[in-house]
Amino acid sequence: xxxxxxxxxxxxxxxxxxxxxxxxxxxxxxxxxxxxxxxxxxxxxxxxxxxxxxxxxxxxxxxxxxxxxxxxxxxxxxxxxxxxxxxxxxxxxxxxxxxxxxxxxxxxxxxxxxxxxxxxxxxxxxxxxxxxxxxxxxxxxxxxxxxxxxxxxxxxxxxxxxxxxxxxxxxxxxxxxxxxxxxxxxxxxxxxxxxxxxxxxxxxxxxxxxxxxxxxxxxxxxxxxxxxxxxxxxxxxxxxxxxxxxxxxxxxxxxxxxxxxxxxxxxxxxxxxxxxxxxxxxxxxxxxxxxxxxxxxx
Amino acid sequence: xxxxxxxxxxxxxxxxxxxxxxxxxxxxxxxxxxxxxxxxxxxxxxxxxxxxxxxxxxxxxxxxxxxxxxxxxxxxxxxxxxxxxxxxxxxxxxxxxxxxxxxxxxxxxxxxxxxxxxxxxxxxxxxxxxxxxxxxxxxxxxxxxxxxxxxxxxxxxxxxxxxxxxxxxxxxxxxxxxxxxxxxxxxxxxxxxxxxxxxxxxxxxxxxxxxxxxxxxxxxxxxxxxxxxxxxxxxxxxxxxxxxxxxxxxxxxxxxxxxxxxxxxxxxxxxxxxxxxxxxxxxxxxxxxxxxxxxxxx
DNA sequence: GACCTCGATGAGTCGAGCTCATCAAGGTCC
DNA sequence: GGACCTTGATGAGCTCGACTCATCGAGGTC
Numbered sequence: 001x002x003x004x005x006x007x008x009x010x011x012x013x014x015x016x017x018x019x020x021x022x023x024x025x026x027x028x029x030x031x032x033x034x035x036x037x038x039x040x041x042x043x044x045x046x047x048x049x050x051x052x053x054x055x056x057x058x059x060x061x062x063x064x065x066x067x068x069x070x071x072x073x074x075x076x077x078x079x080x081x082x083x084x085x086x087x088x089x090x091x092x093x094x095x096x097x098x099x100x101x102x103x104x105x106x107x108x109x110x111x112x113x114x115x116x117x118x119x120x121x122x123x124x125x126x127x128x129x130x131x132x133x134x135x136x137x138x139x140x141x142x143x144x145x146x147x148x149x150x151x152x153x154x155x156x157x158x159x160x161x162x163x164x165x166x167x168x169x170x171x172x173x174x175x176x177x178x179x180x181x182x183x184x185x186x187x188x189x190x191x192x193x194x195x196x197x198x199x200x201x202x203x204x205x206x207x208x209x210x211x212x213x214x215x216x217x218x219x220x221x222x223x224x225x226x227x228x229x230x231x232x233x234x235x236x237x238x239x240x241x242x243x244x245x246x247x248x249x250x251x252x253x254x255x256x257x258x259x260x261x262x263x264x265x266x267x268x269x270x271x272x273x274x275x276x277x278x279x280x281x282x283x284x285x286x287x288x289x290x291x292x293x294x295x296x297x298x
Numbered sequence: 299x300x301x302x303x304x305x306x307x308x309x310x311x312x313x314x315x316x317x318x319x320x321x322x323x324x325x326x327x328x329x330x331x332x333x334x335x336x337x338x339x340x341x342x343x344x345x346x347x348x349x350x351x352x353x354x355x356x357x358x359x360x361x362x363x364x365x366x367x368x369x370x371x372x373x374x375x376x377x378x379x380x381x382x383x384x385x386x387x388x389x390x391x392x393x394x395x396x397x398x399x400x401x402x403x404x405x406x407x408x409x410x411x412x413x414x415x416x417x418x419x420x421x422x423x424x425x426x427x428x429x430x431x432x433x434x435x436x437x438x439x440x441x442x443x444x445x446x447x448x449x450x451x452x453x454x455x456x457x458x459x460x461x462x463x464x465x466x467x468x469x470x471x472x473x474x475x476x477x478x479x480x481x482x483x484x485x486x487x488x489x490x491x492x493x494x495x496x497x498x499x500x501x502x503x504x505x506x507x508x509x510x511x512x513x514x515x516x517x518x519x520x521x522x523x524x525x526x527x528x529x530x531x532x533x534x535x536x537x538x539x540x541x542x543x544x545x546x547x548x549x550x551x552x553x554x555x556x557x558x559x560x561x562x563x564x565x566x567x568x569x570x571x572x573x574x575x576x577x578x579x580x581x582x583x584x585x586x587x588x589x590x591x592x593x594x595x596x
Numbered sequence: 597g598a599c600c601t602c603g604a605t606g607a608g609t610c611g612a613g614c615t616c617a618t619c620a621a622g623g624t625c626c
Numbered sequence: 627g628g629a630c631c632t633t634g635a636t637g638a639g640c641t642c643g644a645c646t647c648a649t650c651g652a653g654g655t656c
Binding site: 316317318328329331332333336349350351352353354 | 601602603604605
């Protein structure tokens with residue numbers, strides 16, 4: 001079998017065309033260098049170098065083999081380097097799940113931040129609902145997921161990646177649209193587009209507890225799953241809705257967004273979840289990145 | 299430094315995910331296999347395999363390194379194979395010079411024969427006059443050349459690659475064009491387009507000796523170097539010419555070619571020439587091919 | 597709890613590759 | 627033409643790395 005040491009010896013001798021100088025460059029003495037070349041020639045079953053005591057020249061086989069040897073050596077070096085980078089979490093691919101809503105604003109910012117902070121890291125992104133992400137993390141289909149809390153599965157760990165305000169989405173012609181901001185009390189008995197209790201349980205439960213806490217009860221006309229569907233009904237004038245601030249980025253014409261004053265100003269959270277015993281090296285730097293994104297430098 | 303044995307060990311373990319089976323496939327026992335993997339991990343400064351006494355799994359670094367290791371192993375094998383082929387004269391590139399006239403018919407046949415008999419051999423062809431070819435062979439610019447004899451240089455060797463008849467090239471309206479064939483005697487005092495004594499000395503000298511031997515003397519109007527230039531003058535009706543039979547392949551309209559009866563039926567020769575101490579492995583198979591082309595199987 | 601599987605590890609041995617010394621070929625120089 | 631120099635090949639001796647064999651220990655199964 002071939003041997004990297006032999007390839008390196010051959011490449012250097014082929015460059016220097018002089019065993020003594022080549023041996024010096026290789027930090028060895030001349031006799032073992034001669035023997036390495038001999039072994040390589042025996043392995044390849046052909047002469048690579050024509051040598052007399054006066055000159056060293058490449059044979060046709062040697063000329064053909066030299067670039068291959070150099071290529072293999074380069075590849076080996078690169079592979080070793082890249083592998084070290086991957087192990088250190090400075091390079092590689094991280095398969096990341098995300099929910100539809102996080103794509104509105106958070107995900108693009110994350111991708112840009114990742115590209116800046118870790119240019120050799122690729123995020124392989126897949127949109128999945130929270131439940132599928134949990135299964136995907138457990139099965140290894142994705143390395144981590146951006147999901148709605150709480151993360152209860154005992155094999156998973158999670159931490160907050162984002163907290164954002166809720167805003168009121170109003171038809172442009174709605175009476176409340178003239179206000180600068182909206183309070184929960186304004187929504188009492190208003191026609192309201194809400195979230196489906198099962199498919200969008202996070203926002204459903206969030207709103208239920210907000211309304212209960214404020215002692216109000218909007219008139220819930222429809223309960224939908226996807227934020228853009230809710231906004232479509234709002235635009236049609238059926239009612240108003242509460243959505244995460246990122247939804248403003250959808251730029252729905254005919255809808256105005258107004259800040260919603262709440263005791264907890266940023267109640268809508270996205271968490272990063274991963275397998276507790278995950279050995280994916282990129283997890284740590286990703287978590288650092290997410291933490292940095294929440295506390296941007298002044 | 300990396301080691302091919304380690305790469306092979308890692309690749310097989312990564313496939314089997316079992317040290318015992320991998321060791322069997324590698325024709326070794328399990329302890330040294332474990333140690334090879336440990337050494338590789340130390341060289342790469344990271345874990346490639348997560349192993350307990352119950353299971354073996356790839357880490358992220360291992361998943362990243364595996365395809366690289368496989369690629370390097372494949373490359374090494376291919377490089378060794380190709381180099382052996384080159385050394386044996388079954389593959390590689392042969393830089394071959396040729397004269398303009400040999401391109402008419404002989405060279406295409408040679409290229410096709412070469413592609414059939416030695417599919418892994420590439421002919422790198424360059425058109426050069428005989429004198430430049432001799433210099434090119436001596437300087438190593440070309441490995442061999444198809445030139446006009448005689449080859450006199452003491453460092454060169456040569457052998458006949460082709461012998462072909464001469465034919466008479468006549469303007470279509472020429473009186474001799476009605477004949478089936480032409481004899482040298484017919485050319486006496488005829489207007490004739492000949493070859494330049496220096497730039498086309500081979501054909502010049504050949505015709506001089508033919509005419510002298512036949513005791514005739516055509517009226518030489520012009521002496522040119524290139525056969526296609528000579529034929530252009532023939533077509534213009536200035537005179538007739540004697541050209542190698544391959545020139546018929548030029549398909550000059552307005553010219554008819556007629557066999558020329560001679561004592562030596564194939565006086566126009568092309569020889570293959572090469573450096574005496576050339577170590578180009580492809581020379582031998584090329585010479586065999588050229589010999590086979592001259593004595594085609596029945 | 598006894599047993600089994602499987603990777604890690606320790607002890608002993610053998611061989612590959614290193615160093616040093618030397619040879620042989622083929623130039624150079626006086 | 628002979629002494630000398632350069633340079634790659636080769637031989638002897640030694641060292642260190644890698645293999646074999648035996649065994650351990652973790653973690654399952656029955």
